[in-house]
Structures are given as structure tokens and as C-alpha cells.
Amino acid sequence: TQISSILAGGYANPLTREWQHERQLTKNMFIYPLFISDNDEDEFLIESLPGQKRWGLNKLLPFVSDLVSKGLRSVILFGVPLNPNAKDEVGSSADDPEGPVIRATKLLKQHFPELYILADVCLCEYTSHGHCGVLYEDGTIKRKESVKRIAAVAVNYAKAGVDCVAPSDMIDGRVREIKSALIDADLAHKTFVFAYSAKFAGNLYGPFRDAACSAPGKGDRRAYQLPSGGRGLARRALRRDINEGTDGIIVKPSTFYLDVMADAAEICKDYPICAYHVSGEYAMLHAAAEKGVCDLKTIAFESHHGFLRAGARLIISYFTPDFLEWLSE
Ligand SMILES: NCC[C@H](CC(=O)O)[C@@H](CN)CCC(=O)O
Numbered sequence: 041t042q043i044s045s046i047l048a049g050g051y052a053n054p055l056t057r058e059w060q061h062e063r064q065l066t067k068n069m070f071i072y073p074l075f076i077s078d079n080d081e082d083e084f085l086i087e088s089l090p091g092q093k094r095w096g097l098n099k100l101l102p103f104v105s106d107l108v109s110k111g112l113r114s115v116i117l118f119g120v121p122l123n124p125n126a127k128d129e130v131g132s133s134a135d136d137p138e139g140p141v142i143r144a145t146k147l148l149k150q151h152f153p154e155l156y157i158l159a160d161v162c163l164c165e166y167t168s169h170g171h172c173g174v175l176y177e178d179g180t181i182k183r184k185e186s187v188k189r190i191a192a193v194a195v196n197y198a199k200a201g202v203d204c205v206a207p208s209d210m211i212d213g214r215v216r217e218i219k220s221a222l223i224d225a226d227l228a229h230k231t232f233v234f235a236y237s238a239k240f241a242g243n244l245y246g247p248f249r250d251a252a253c254s255a256p257g258k259g260d261r262r263a264y265q266l267p268s269g270g271r272g273l274a275r276r277a278l279r280r281d282i283n284e285g286t287d288g289i290i291v292k293p294s295t296f297y298l299d300v301m302a303d304a305a306e307i308c309k310d311y312p313i314c315a316y317h318v319s320g321e322y323a324m325l326h327a328a329a330e331k332g333v334c335d336l337k338t339i340a341f342e343s344h345h346g347f348l349r350a351g352a353r354l355i356i357s358y359f360t361p362d363f364l365e366w367l368s369e
């Protein structure tokens with residue numbers, strides 16, 4: 041008999057096309073970023089991040105309640121202190137008990153006890169200079185002091201009820217510092233440490249920095265976020281964070297870094313890998329759809345399928361509300 045070279049029969053039908061997916065997008069893999077303002081009445085549309093808002097605590101609950109009823113399982117909180125004198129050299133207000141992240145955590149836990157809450161841990165939203173750590177006079181990162189401060193913030197978030205701390209600072213040694221500080225505080229047994237292990241300096245965070253007012257005042261983040269060509273460096277950072285006790289790995293950005301995500305799935309195969317579809321990638325798809333280059337829903341599925349193919353199990357995505365609808369159809 042003639043061995044057929046015809047593959048088409050295997051995916052001729054929509055259902056058999058679905059059968060070809062090794063992993064399907066499901067609601068419980070989505071983690072939704074929430075921008076929490078220190079103005080309780082805020083409900084502010086973020087121009088550069090289509091459809092996304094900055095939320096004050098008096099407006100947050102109905103919005104989250106609707107998403108939870110549609111199957112939202114998890115959010116990641118970013119504090120946006122608008123009050124300018126809340127910022128100082130060491131980001132003191134990051135873990136202010138009256139600050140946006142800690143207050144939002146308590147409010148959300150009270151109303152949605154099942155909602156899994158991650159808190160992004162970084163100083164850039166709270167420092168006067170806008171960098172992710174504490175600086176020397178010459179503008180370089182003061183490593184020891186930075187990681188100690190970031191660990192203290194992580195512990196205070198965990199004390200406030202956060203389920204997972206996600207250090208996005210990228211400063212060497214912060215994972216070990218956070219893990220040991222959580223152990224000392226007797227919180228390590230119930231707090232997930234989700235390190236952004238392969239996070240690249242690039243041009244894809246602009247809309248976020250608009251939303252969070254977190255752009256560096258001077259210079260850039262190239263001294264502590266990875267160079268975009270550095271695949272080997274990313275592999276070394278992945279190994280480093282595993283050794284320092286991370287419980288999961290975030291790769292960020294995503295679309296332009298699927299090879300790094302595949303490396304993470306290999307090097308950290310015993311860990312949950314999370315893709316962060318960052319603000320610039322999200323805004324890019326919206327802009328392309330607006331110009332008629334592609335269809336928004338189709339391109340959202342196509343890009344997010346790529347993260348699964350590359351080995352991600354979780355996705356931090358601004359498309360989360362859309363996917364909660366799309367995956368219910
Ligand atoms: N802590 C750094 C924040 C960082 C971007 C930046 O470098 O400013 C990301 C948040 N973790 C931005 C995420 C995004 O662009 O969506």
C-alpha cells in the first residue's frame with residue numbers, strides 16, 4: 041500500500057484542529073494585572089493601554105466581582121501612588137500599610153477569599169528616581185541594600201495576605217533574600233515566590249510606565265534587566281533563581297522571547313513557567329487590529345497559543361477579561 045504523505049486529513053475539521061493543540065488555553069491559567077491607585081475614587085482609562093483602567097479602592101470591587109463571576113482566578117497587583125511626595129530614594133511607601141497594594145490586598149481578600157493574589161514586588165513605582173532599586177551616588181544599583189529593601193516589601197505584602205510575591209526588579213540575589221526573609225518571618229510555607237527570572241530590557245514596557253508612572257527619571261534599566269540578545273545570560277539567570285529558591289519562573293516579554301521560554305521549560309521543567317504578555321505587546325496587537333492588519337481576537341489567540349507551545353503553563357495578560365468571555369463561548 042502507498043504510504044500517504046497527506047496530513048490534511050488529520051486537521052480537516054475544527055475539532056481535529058483542536059486535537060492538534062498539545063495544551064489548550066483555559067481560564068485558570070490567566071493572571072490579570074490590576075493597577076491600584078492611591079486615589080480611592082479613581083477609575084482612570086489608561087490611554088496607552090487600550091481598555092485598561094487604574095482603579096481606586098472605591099471603584100475596584102464591582103469590576104473584579106464581574107470578572108470573578110466569569111471565572112477569573114488570579115490577579116497581580118501594581119500600586120500606582122499618584123501622590124508625588126510618596127516617593128523617596130528607597131521606595132519607603134511600597135509597603136506602607138495604608139498604601140494601594142496592601143489596602144487592595146485586604147479589600148480583595150475580604151470580598152473574594154478564593155481569588156489568588158500576586159503582588160509585583162519592585163521599588164520603581166515608589167522611588168523618586170524611578171529605578172527598581174536603591175542607587176549609589178553614581179546612579180548604579182546598591183545591590184545589598186536594594187535586595188534587603190525588596191525582601192522587606194515582599195514580607196510585608198505576605199503579612200498583609202498576598203498569596204504570591206513576584207519580584208520584578210531583576211537585581212542579583214533578590215530571590216534568595218526574599219525566600220530567606222519569608223522563612224525568618226515564618227511565611228515561606230504559604231507564600232509563592234514567583235521570580236521574573238528572564239526579563240529583558242527593551243522597548244515593550246512603555247504603556248506600563250505610563251500607567252504606573254514608573255519610568256526611570258535618568259538612564260534606563262539596562263544595567264539590571266537582561267540585554268535582549270542575551271539568551272545565554274537568560275539561561276544563567278534561570279538556573280540562578282532556581283538555586284535561590286524561586287517557586288516559579290516568569291519570562292518577560294513573551295512574543296519576542298519564545299526561545300527563552302522554551303529554554304525555561306527545559307531548564308526549569310519542574311517549575312511552573314509564566315509568560316508575561318507585556319503592555320507594549322498588548323498595545324501593539326490593539327494598534328495592528330485598529331489599522332486592520334489583523335483581527336484582535338484571532339491574533340490574541342494566536343499569540344497566546346505561542347506561549348503554550350513554548351512551554352508556559354500560566355499567562356499574565358491584559359487580555360484576561362477578553363479571554364474569560366472568549367473561553368465561555
Ligand atoms: N519593575 C519593572 C516593571 C516592568 C517594566 C519596567 O521595566 O518598567 C514591568 C512590570 N513588572 C512592565 C510590565 C508591562 O510592561 O506590562
Ligand SMILES: [Zn+2]
Nearest residue numbers: 162163164172
Ligand atoms: Zn521596577
